[in-house]
Amino acid sequence: MAELRNNANLPDQDLAYFEEGAQYFGDYVRAVSWAQKFAQRNREVMMTNLIATVRKVITKPFESHVEAVNCHHNYVQQERHFGADVFVTRKGAVSAAKGQMGIIPGSMGARSYIVRGLGNPESFDSCSHGAGRVMSRTKAKKLFTVDDQIKATEGVECRKDADVIDEIPMAYKDIDAVMAAQRDLVEVVHTLKQVVCVKG
DSSP, rough: HHHHHTTTTSEEEEEEEETTTTHHHHHHHHHHHHHOOOOOOHHHHHHHHHHHHHHHHHHOOOOOOSSSSOOOSSSSEEETTTTTEEEEEESSSSEEETTEEEEEOOTTTTTTEEEEOOOOGTSSSSSESSSSSSSOOHHHHHHHHHHHHHHHHTSSOOOGGGGGGGGGGGOOHHHHHHHHTTTTTTEEEEEEOOBBBBOO
């Protein structure tokens, strides 16, 4: 079978892949598409429930945006780039097609950004999904304590226990430096101050 031959000499079996046209390639693409649609619907339901809950707490009438910024990350999508139809896998990245709105979150204690894509073809119309890690989860758990987590997330309503130390802000890159490095990929529309962060 072609699939077995293609994957016979991989340095790591986690790098296994299907070639387009292979026996199970279509099944895989359909399954991924289903999962991504499920995830999008899940985010829509969470947003609807969140707004309904906030309206119970904040009694003063307010309007929510008609169209929420809803973007995948860690996903695959068929697109056209450099004159060819290709499958683009964005890992730690989101689409930043010209005019497309996106979210670039910082860490639990940093700012986040609502951005508009500039459609840079050299990046396959992509930008970063967020700050990105500077250390592994294991290293963060060894280096930091719950007290460190409490100090680093002061003023933010979030979990501050041993199970989220791997998400401590110091385990991530400086979001402002990350944003400065991708000025040719997106423009900042809104800067958001972190007040609530939900993990797990």
